[in-house]
Amino acid sequence: MWVEGKVIERRDWNDKLFSLFIQADIAPFLPGQFIKVALPIAGKRIGRAYSLVNAPGSATLEILVVAVEQGQLSPALAALSAGDKLEVSARASGFMTLVEIPKCRDLWMLATGTAVGPFVSMLRAGQLWSQCENAVLVYGVRYAHDLAYIDELNTLASQNPSLRLMISVTREAIPGAFNQRITELIATGQLEQAAGLPINTDNSHLVLCGNPDMVSETQQLLLEKGLHKHLKRQPGHITVEKYW
Numbered sequence: 171m172w173v174e175g176k177v178i179e180r181r182d183w184n185d186k187l188f189s190l191f192i193q194a195d196i197a198p199f200l201p202g203q204f205i206k207v208a209l210p211i212a213g214k215r216i217g218r219a220y221s222l223v224n225a226p227g228s229a230t231l232e233i234l235v236v237a238v239e240q241g242q243l244s245p246a247l248a249a250l251s252a253g254d255k256l257e258v259s260a261r262a263s264g265f266m267t268l269v270e271i272p273k274c275r276d277l278w279m280l281a282t283g284t285a286v287g288p289f290v291s292m293l294r295a296g297q298l299w300s301q302c303e304n305a306v307l308v309y310g311v312r313y314a315h316d317l318a319y320i321d322e323l324n325t326l327a328s329q330n331p332s333l334r335l336m337i338s339v340t341r342e343a344i345p346g347a348f349n350q351r352i353t354e355l356i357a358t359g360q361l362e363q364a365a366g367l368p369i370n371t372d373n374s375h376l377v378l379c380g381n382p383d384m385v386s387e388t389q390q391l392l393l394e395k396g397l398h399k400h401l402k403r404q405p406g407h408i409t410v411e412k413y414w
């Protein structure tokens with residue numbers, strides 16, 4: 171079921187990456203879930219999934235979107251401004267939530283690009299601190315200008331020593347960030363070393379979100395380390411959500 175939504179604000183992070191703030195009356199959701207957003211394009215309703223970035227209870231919904239070249243919906247979303255209407259699913263969906271993720275000592279949140287959004291929602295909501303002792307957010311992008319929400323994340327990490335923020339910028343070298351892909355950082359042990367936390371079956375749960383290659387390759391590396399995919403009927407250490 172769809173409800174009407176209205177864009178009330180947008181924030182541009184670069185010429186392709188933006189956040190939309192949307193007023194829409196949807197059912198309560200859990201941090202980590204996504205809504206579907208749709209626009210009529212050439213006489214058809216084109217809808218796609220977007221993770222919610224806001225914490226539950228906030229007055230407006232917030233999504234982080236990258237305009238994909240030749241994409242059907244995202245360039246049309248990029249053309250919206252305050253006052254424009256769109257359709258929003260009446261309910262959010264998805265199992266990448268703290269309700270589904272088992273309690274653990276160290277929660278690793280690995281995101282590429284716009285997939286940082288659901289983790290920002292979890293951090294804003296704060297309830298992950300009843301779930302784990304340490305949280306590591308690993309945020310991989312191509313260029314420094316792709317780092318949406320970076321000031322807010324740096325502030326959160328500076329206020330809370332239990333949150334470690336690891337940035338990976340693959341196509342340019344910037345101070346304080348890794349210059350390699352997340353998969354390489356895991357394979358070489360650099361992430362564990364930088365976080366001061368080992369990745370193992372006793373202490374770790376890893377949530378992988380975003381680019382399907384990152385998700386598949388990282389999952390394979392973790393399986394080789396002896397970790398298992400988390401299933402309802404068989405608890406494990408790896409939760410995944412692929413964006414395409």
Ligand SMILES: Cc1cc2nc3c(=O)[nH]c(=O)nc-3n(C[C@H](O)[C@H](O)[C@H](O)COP(=O)(O)OP(=O)(O)OC[C@H]3O[C@@H](n4cnc5c(N)ncnc54)[C@H](O)[C@@H]3O)c2cc1C
Pocket residue numbers: 204218219220221222233234235236238240241242243244245264283284285287411412413414
């Ligand atoms: C559970 C889930 C949550 C998602 N959350 C978000 C989100 O928060 N923000 C967001 O921008 N997208 C998100 N996506 C992707 C989104 O649903 C659309 O696929 C994306 O906006 C492209 O739609 P389109 O119609 O413009 O492109 P299409 O014509 O459908 O083309 C799809 C192609 O676009 C590329 N692509 C899709 N998503 C991305 C992306 N995020 N970054 C880079 N390339 C991409 C891939 O090459 C893919 O094959 C999510 C997808 C899923 C399944």
